[in-house]
Amino acid sequence: MRHVIVFIPTMPVPLRSDITLIRMTYMAKKTFLAGTVLLIAAITAVLPAQTASAMTAEQYFEDGNRLFRDDLYWAALLRYRQAADEGLDSAVLHYNTGVAHYRAMQHIRARDSLQKALLEPTLRVAAQYSLGLNAYAAGETEEALRWFRLVRDQDADRKLQSFAVVAISRIRAAEEKPDDFEIRVAERRKKRTFADLEFRARVSFGSDDNVFRTPGQNYIDFSGSTPTTVAPVPASGTFLPLSLSVKYKINSLPFEGFYGAYRLAGRYYQDKELENANEYLHEVSFGSEYSRREGSRKREVNSAFKIAQHDEIYYDPDDGGSRVIDGAVIDDRMNYLRYGPELSLRQANERLSFGAKFKGQLWNYEDIDVVPEYDHEYFLVNFFGQYKFTRTSLFRLTAKYYSRRFGDRPAFDPDGQQRIGNPNIRYDYLSLTLRARQRITNNMWFGWDVERTERTDQYRGYNDYTRDSFRVEFHWAPGDRFDLEASGIYRLYDYPNAFAFHNPVAGRKTQESADALFIGTFRMTRRLSLVAEASYRETVSNDIRIQYERYQYMLGVRWQH
Numbered sequence: 299m300r301h302v303i304v305f306i307p308t309m310p311v312p313l314r315s316d317i318t319l320i321r322m323t324y325m326a327k328k329t330f331l332a333g334t335v336l337l338i339a340a341i342t343a344v345l346p347a348q349t350a351s352a353m354t355a356e357q358y359f360e361d362g363n364r365l366f367r368d369d370l371y372w373a374a375l376l377r378y379r380q381a382a383d384e385g386l387d388s389a390v391l392h393y394n395t396g397v398a399h400y401r402a403m404q405h406i407r408a409r410d411s412l413q414k415a416l417l418e419p420t421l422r423v424a425a426q427y428s429l430g431l432n433a434y435a436a437g438e439t440e441e442a443l444r445w446f447r448l449v450r451d452q453d454a455d456r457k458l459q460s461f462a463v464v465a466i467s468r469i470r471a472a473e474e475k476p477d478d479f480e481i482r483v484a485e486r487r488k489k490r491t492f493a494d495l496e497f498r499a500r501v502s503f504g505s506d507d508n509v510f511r512t513p514g515q516n517y518i519d520f521s522g523s524t525p526t527t528v529a530p531v532p533a534s535g536t537f538l539p540l541s542l543s544v545k546y547k548i549n550s551l552p553f554e555g556f557y558g559a560y561r562l563a564g565r566y567y568q569d570k571e572l573e574n575a576n577e578y579l580h581e582v583s584f585g586s587e588y589s590r591r592e593g594s595r596k597r598e599v600n601s602a603f604k605i606a607q608h609d610e611i612y613y614d615p616d617d618g619g620s621r622v623i624d625g626a627v628i629d630d631r632m633n634y635l636r637y638g639p640e641l642s643l644r645q646a647n648e649r650l651s652f653g654a655k656f657k658g659q660l661w662n663y664e665d666i667d668v669v670p671e672y673d674h675e676y677f678l679v680n681f682f683g684q685y686k687f688t689r690t691s692l693f694r695l696t697a698k699y700y701s702r703r704f705g706d707r708p709a710f711d712p713d714g715q716q717r718i719g720n721p722n723i724r725y726d727y728l729s730l731t732l733r734a735r736q737r738i739t740n741n742m743w744f745g746w747d748v749e750r751t752e753r754t755d756q757y758r759g760y761n762d763y764t765r766d767s768f769r770v771e772f773h774w775a776p777g778d779r780f781d782l783e784a785s786g787i788y789r790l791y792d793y794p795n796a797f798a799f800h801n802p803v804a805g806r807k808t809q810e811s812a813d814a815l816f817i818g819t820f821r822m823t824r825r826l827s828l829v830a831e832a833s834y835r836e837t838v839s840n841d842i843r844i845q846y847e848r849y850q851y852m853l854g855v856r857w858q859h
Contacts, residue, residue, distance in 0.1 A: 502854025
């Protein structure tokens with residue numbers, strides 16, 4: 299691959315427009331050249347009429363540029379170091395020092411100096427391109443591609459942009475021509491991957507300051523025939539979150555594989571008085587995955603049938619105790635068995651992607667005689683389209699319809715009463731989501747979502763609502779081992795017909811909520827990671843029964859294979 303590198307011969311800021319491009323072919327230097335260069339450096343140090351002690355930082359810098367143009371890179375590095383010792387600290391000095399280190403085959407030092415030059419906007423593109431050349435010369439192909447792509451995706455320097463395009467194509471062409479050894483390795487790998495086993499597990503220790511989502515204030519409960527005053531008792535404690543997933547896949551066809559999977563998710567509180575907050579989910583699934591790439595086009599078709607069992611205690615949020623109705627304990631009311639098929643389709647091109655998702659499920663809740671059951675059918679249809687404006691930014695539009703159709707739960711009348719004999723509840727949802735993502739650097743990006751969801755109560759509209767959601771997220775990988783993620787979402791509900799406590803005396807129902815999440819990950823080994831997580835949730839409503847504030851903190855380890 300032809301190497302083209304930019305050398306900045308002078309020091310003025312802003313940078314002169316007559317930057318010289320020097321083409322060179324990367325080749326190994328013979329070992330005796332180092333001794334020769336050091337000898338020349340010693341001679342040139344005494345040749346100038348001025349003594350070294352009388353030279354200024356700018357003169358050291360200019361003399362280093364002269365030595366660089368004469369291909370005396372070690373001598374030039376000596377002058378650059380003397381300029382720095384005299385107080386010169388400029389992006390141009392860091393850039394020229396990096397280029398000299400690159401020519402002297404000191405790739406680690408070259409990278410460090412060139413990265414310092416990235417802070418200067420007028421040098422950023424040239425520094426990125428030079429970092430790509432340096433990484434390629436050091437054998438770091440993936441790092442080289444990352445830097446070349448940044449140069450390719452900018453518009454400030456068309457010449458370097460064209461050089462980057464050529465560099466990327468030549469690297470890719472070299473990768474697509476494996477030698478005999480690589481072919482044998484690929485064949486053995488293909489035989490090994492006929493069957494794939496994926497395993498992920500995470501075990502954490504957490505702190506929860508509001509275990510039962512208890513309201514933070516006393517309130518009057520208007521839900522009964524007689525208003526009563528309630529004094530909630532919040533509880534805090536520690537818990538053990540656990541997640542486990544296992545997936546076994548058989549790649550029996552060239553582009554398609556069949557799999558079976560198991561997933562466990564649970565939360566277990568250590569204190570006996572907090573056991574009512576324990577919950578867990580078991581899910582078994584089996585299906586097929588089809589994926590094929592042809593040039594810049596990729597197609598994916600995934601289908602599955604999933605069965606899940608979920609168990610939790612239907613506790614009273616005011617104190618975490620069991621709920622009792624007509625003398626019967628209804629702890630098991632929210633336990634359910636869920637099962638059904640789902641299908642997802644996706645086609646991605648270089649800029650445009652689109653897809654769809656379909657789902658149908660039956661949710662079978664525990665039979666409780668004294669209260670209506672939550673058994674229902676669930677259907678979902680989802681379509682999306684995505685467009686990449688540049689290599690670093692995208693925009694997605696998603697339209698979604700889903701419906702919950704209950705089998706033994708009477709609908710509400712306009713006065714908030716749930717009378718026996720009313721038709722069963724059917725809620726239909728329609729949502730539209732706008733999503734944007736922007737990559738700032740190679741390891742940093744942010745995004746935002748705006749979503750509007752409208753729920754329709756198909757009986758008499760009592761529980762209709764409009765929900766507006768606003769979400770932001772940020773991801774940064776400051777090093778090879780660290781990942782930082784932060785996200786926040788705000789939801790605002792508008793209930794035109796429903797009442798707080800389902801009682802007209804309490805007024806129209808209002809509700810809003812806010813979530814925040816922070817996750818930090820440190821990869822200790824290739825498969826083992828340390829994960830720290832902090833989350834916040836607040837719900838505000840004039841139906842005080844559902845109002846609460848909650849902080850959770852977790853620290854754990856994650857293993858994936």
